[in-house]
Amino acid sequence: MEAKAAELLAAFKNPNLSVDSKIAYLSSVKSDIKQKNVPEGAIRPVFETLRLAVGSQHYSVLGAGFSTLGHLLKRLAIQEQQQWIVHQAHSLYPILLERLNDPKERIRAQAASIFTELWPFAGNEVEYHVLEVALVGKNHRAKEMSMLWLANMTKNHGLLFRQYVPSLVSCLEDADSAVRDTAKLVVIDLFRNGPARAKSDLQKQMAARSVRKSIANAILSGIGLGSVEPETASSTRPISRAERSISVMSSRSHAMEQTDDEMEPAKNRPASRAHRERPTASAPxxxxxxxxxxxxxxxxxxxxxxxxxxxxxxxxxxxxxxxxxxxxxxxxxxxxxxxxxxxxxxxxxxxxxxxxxxxxxxxxxxxxxxxxxxxxxxxxxxxxxxxxxxxxxxxxxxxxxxxxxxxxxxxxxxxxxxxxxxxxxxxxxxxxxxxxxxxxxxxxxxxxxxxxxxxxxxxxxxxxxxxxxxxxxxxxxxxxxxxxxxxxxxxxxxxxxxxxxxxxxxxxxxxxxxxxxxxxxxxxxxxxxxxxxxxxxxxxxxxxxxxxxKDSSNPNPPSKGAPALPAKSPAKSRSALQEAIAARKRAQMPSRPESAQPTFAEAKQPAPASKSTRSVPTGAPLSSLSSAPMRPGMKPRRAEISRPATADPYARRPESRAQSSSTQSTRQATTSPRAVRSKPSTPTSQAPLTAPRTRPREPAQAATTKGRPKKLDLSKSKSHNDLMAASRARSDSNESLANQPSARTPPSRKLPQCIGGPTFPCLSRVGKPSP
Missing domain, CATH: 1.25.10.10 (Leucine-rich Repeat Variant)
Incomplete structure (x- = not known):
């Protein structure tokens, strides 16, 4: 056989030899391999010849070469000469990878079968060239054939494919539709009966590599995990829930039951509170x-x-x-x-x-x-x-x-x-x-x-x-x-x-x-x-x-339970407050002479007895205002309603009337009205110096009654003709002042500032007849 092996190698190296002659030499050696043992001296030339045959461009030579190579590997395995297979396989891998990309499916299948024959002797090297070179390469035919080879080896020879799952998942998103379809079928075939761990790994890889939903749904449905699409989930999820790990679902429900009383979810809280009601809680x-x-x-x-x-x-x-x-x-x-x-x-x-x-x-x-x-x-x-x-x-x-x-x-x-x-x-x-x-x-x-x-x-x-x-x-x-x-x-x-x-x-x-x-x-x-x-x-x-x-959340609304606040309008509440303030002011009016206002006089009607208590002598002058000159054409003032006691700043001088009559005979006439105002002593209750600037009042009448009006009607105290005459008698003013001051000016009170101004003498000091 060594001579035949040498002749076979020379024939394939001779380019002038016909294809039929080469096939004849190859068939003769193939027959010897099938029937006899291959001596060690013939192993090397035969492998070299088969490498040339597998790389030939003629499909007849290719077929004969793949056939002879398969029988040779089996014979060497029978002869227990695996070391020759491992050693000579290194020269075959590149040629076999090329044939995985052959346009003819039969040639691709024969190349895959040679890889299958080599796997028992050089498993790591075969897996590397098929699953790490061809599967991740750029050739779509080689990818397709590699995935089919992986499925076959997993099913028939127990190849562990977990480490190649990422490469398979990558093929699910390949640009070639044939590769995607083949990858989908291979994945379903590999994981249909696979363990839960393998399915979990597949699901994770598809999610990480963003596999399109249509392919992912088909794969998950094929391996019994349901689909991620909402429409498909409605029909497939009940089955997948049943097939999923019972421990996961039970543990999840158990965890929710344990934390139910602690967390009190929203939907169950009303019932749980009703059952766990505190005995000391009040009804509201x-x-x-x-x-x-x-x-x-x-x-x-x-x-x-x-x-x-x-x-x-x-x-x-x-x-x-x-x-x-x-x-x-x-x-x-x-x-x-x-x-x-x-x-x-x-x-x-x-x-x-x-x-x-x-x-x-x-x-x-x-x-x-x-x-x-x-x-x-x-x-x-x-x-x-x-x-x-x-x-x-x-x-x-x-x-x-x-x-x-x-x-x-x-x-x-x-x-x-x-x-x-x-x-x-x-x-x-x-x-x-x-x-x-x-x-x-x-x-x-x-x-x-x-x-x-x-x-x-x-x-x-x-x-x-x-x-x-x-x-x-x-x-x-x-x-x-x-x-x-x-x-x-x-x-x-x-x-x-x-x-x-x-x-x-x-x-x-x-x-x-x-x-x-x-x-x-x-x-x-x-x-x-x-x-x-x-x-x-x-x-x-x-x-x-x-x-x-009145809020709708009140468990005891005013109409059913506890009474609500009185329905008072804000306006009524404010008016009641104003009335209370006004009543308090009226109660404090005697101590506030400067606060006399017409509104208070209108609010408090004087008693009829207040007018009957007047004991003013008819012959005595009533006030300095009665003898003051009046502007021409001014009508007499209409009698006003009796004012409160605080209306007259001299109302708190009970002794003013007596002093007025007693000092009239003893006081000497003064030449200046200012001197008269500076002599009287300060009374016990003196009006503030900052009192409002008003017309002088009659002190005698203020001492007699507290309810007298603020301003007197001149017609009642003096005739109009006398007043007019007094106003024209400017030359007799000194004489009048000599006779009037005791009856006009309180002995212990300064008069208010004169309102006559520089043109008219002080109205309170215009002379008038003595009584």
């Missing part, structure tokens, strides 16, 4: 606890859709290492600032982490998942504060999912989460602000209570942004409902005072919407702490308290 406190939770608590739950509502498929992992690998792949995209290159990846990673949160990772690998949240929290908050509304919304939903799923396990992260959420609530975009509001409520309802959370809410009540203050009323309500059966945690840390101050601040807010929302929060507070609520109500003005009692 019961209705707010039962009815009021429906305002704050159910709000976040409908806003956060469940997996069945938003079409987000849970993402299950097989081990904690899968979670770590996933986080490791995500982390680089969250570094630095948001840009056009990384924002799309950030959004996809946030959605993928939401799916992971809804999967089995938070329950089966709890500690690993919490560490992943801590690692990615900074990046999640960057996405939360993004100006792209869709990204911010996805981050808000992710935080809601984390809060609902983990509950108190994220207490250490609540502080930084609340700071960023409050910043989001003050955003100008309404959608972003509403997302922040819903997320804060979900966080408050699911995490453990701490005074820091209440302080954040208290600061929000005082925020300058009206929207934040309005949101804060709902957060307060959620906190009150959350801690209704754990009141000691609030009372022992000073939280109750913060809640009370916040509600008081909200009830007095400048914005009517905030005030209205604060009334609803007040009645929720009233249901838990009625005594403290009554203290708040007592500090309100009547109008605010009336609106508070």
């Amino acid at each position: 406190a019961e209705p707010p606890i039962v009815n009021r939770p429906r305002t704050p608590a159910p709000t976040p739950a409908p806003q956060q859709p469940l997996p069945d509502e938003d079409g987000l498929e849970p993402f299950d992992v097989a081990s904690a290492r899968d979670v770590d690998d996933l986080v490791r792949d995500m982390l680089p995209w969250f570094e630095g600032k948001e840009s056009e290159e990384n924002w799309l990846k950030r959004e996809k990673n946030v959605i993928l982490f939401r799916r992971l949160t809804r999967g089995n990772a938070p329950h089966d690998f709890s500690q690993t998942y919490i560490n992943a949240v801590k690692t990615l929290l900074d990046g999640i908050l960057k996405v939360l504060n993004s100006l792209r509304t869709t990204m911010s919304t996805n981050a808000s939903l992710l935080i809601q999912d984390i809060a609902r799923t983990c509950g108190p396990r994220i207490d250490s992260m609540v502080e930084i989460i609340m700071q960023n959420l409050l910043k989001l609530c003050s955003a100008l975009k309404k959608i972003a602000a509403q997302n922040g509001n819903a997320t804060v409520e979900v966080v408050i309802q699911n995490v453990s209570f701490s005074i820091r959370i209440l302080q954040h809410v208290s600061f929000a009540v005082q925020d300058k942004n009206v929207g934040v203050r309005l949101f804060a009323t709902g957060w307060l309500k959620a906190l009150i409902i959350r801690q209704a059966h754990h009141k000691s945690a609030v009372e022992h840390n000073g939280g109750l005072d913060l809640i009370e101050k916040s509600i008081t601040k909200g009830l007095g807010d400048a914005n009517p919407g905030v005030r209205e929302a604060s009334r609803s929060t007040f009645w929720t507070f009233y249901g838990v702490w009625p005594e403290r609520a009554n203290v708040i109500a007592d500090t309100l003005d009547p109008k605010s308290r009336n609106l508070l009692e």
Whole structure:
């Protein structure tokens, strides 16, 4: 056989030899290989000849060469000369890779079969050339043939394909449709009966490489995982739920049952409060606890859709290492600032982490998942504060999912989460602000209570942004409902005072919407702490308290329960206050002579007896005004109604009349009216020097009666002709002044300033006949 092997090699090297002659030589050697052992001296020439035959351009020579190569490998295996196969295979790999790309499918299949024959002897090298060179290359035929070879080797020879899943998934998005179809069929064939771990790996790889939904749905449906498309999910999800791991679903439901009493979800809270009612609670406190939770608590739950509502498929992992690998792949995209290159990846990673949160990772690998949240929290908050509304919304939903799923396990992260959420609530975009509001409520309802959370809410009540203050009323309500059966945690840390101050601040807010929302929060507070609520109500003005009692959240409205405040209009209330003030002024009128006004005289009618008590002598002059000169043409004043006692500044001088008569004979005439005013002594009750400037009054009459009018009718005290005569008798004024001062001027009182001016002498000192 060594001679035949040498002749065969020479024939294939001879370019002048015909193809038929070459095929004849090759067939003769093939027959010897099938029937006899191959000596070691013939192995090398035969492999060299077969390499030339496989690389020939003639398909007849190609077919004969593949056939002979297959028999040779089998013969050497029978002869247990595998080392020759391993050694000589190195020269065959490049030729076989070329034939995997042959236009004829039969040649590609023969090349794949040679790889199959070589795999038992050089498995690593064969897998490298087929699955790491041909499968990831640029030739679509080689890719297609490599995937078929992988499926065949996995099915018939037990090849472990997990490390080649990324390459398979990449082919699902290949530009060639034949490669995509072949990859889809191969993936379904490989994973249909595969373990759950392999399916989880496939699902993760498809999500990471953004496989189009149509292909992903077909694959997931084919392997029994359902589809991620909402329309398909409605029909396939019931089956996939049944086939999914029972432990995952049971653990999730068990976790929700354990935290049911603690967290008190919105939908179940009314019933749970009815069953767990405090025996010492008063009757007014019961209705707010039962009815009021429906305002704050159910709000976040409908806003956060469940997996069945938003079409987000849970993402299950097989081990904690899968979670770590996933986080490791995500982390680089969250570094630095948001840009056009990384924002799309950030959004996809946030959605993928939401799916992971809804999967089995938070329950089966709890500690690993919490560490992943801590690692990615900074990046999640960057996405939360993004100006792209869709990204911010996805981050808000992710935080809601984390809060609902983990509950108190994220207490250490609540502080930084609340700071960023409050910043989001003050955003100008309404959608972003509403997302922040819903997320804060979900966080408050699911995490453990701490005074820091209440302080954040208290600061929000005082925020300058009206929207934040309005949101804060709902957060307060959620906190009150959350801690209704754990009141000691609030009372022992000073939280109750913060809640009370916040509600008081909200009830007095400048914005009517905030005030209205604060009334609803007040009645929720009233249901838990009625005594403290009554203290708040007592500090309100009547109008605010009336609106508070008329609020629809009041469990005991005024028409049914406790009486409301009297229905007084503001106008009537003000008029009653004015009447009280006027009555008080009238009671203090005797001590205020300077406050005499016509309005007081009209309000108080004098008694008839006040006029009968006048004992003024008819012959005596009544006042200095009676003898004062009058301007020509001036009509006499009409008699006025009697004024109060404070109308006359000399009303408190009872001795003025006696002094007037006693000093008339003893006093000497003075040449100047100013001297007369400077001599009298100061009386015990002297009118203020700052009294209003008015006409001088008659002191004698003021001493006789307190109810006399402020101004006298001149016609009653002196005839009009005498007054006119007195005004013209300017030359006799000195004589008149000598006879009048004692009767005109009180001995112990300075006269008011003269109103006559420089032209007329002082009206109070114009001379008139002695009595």
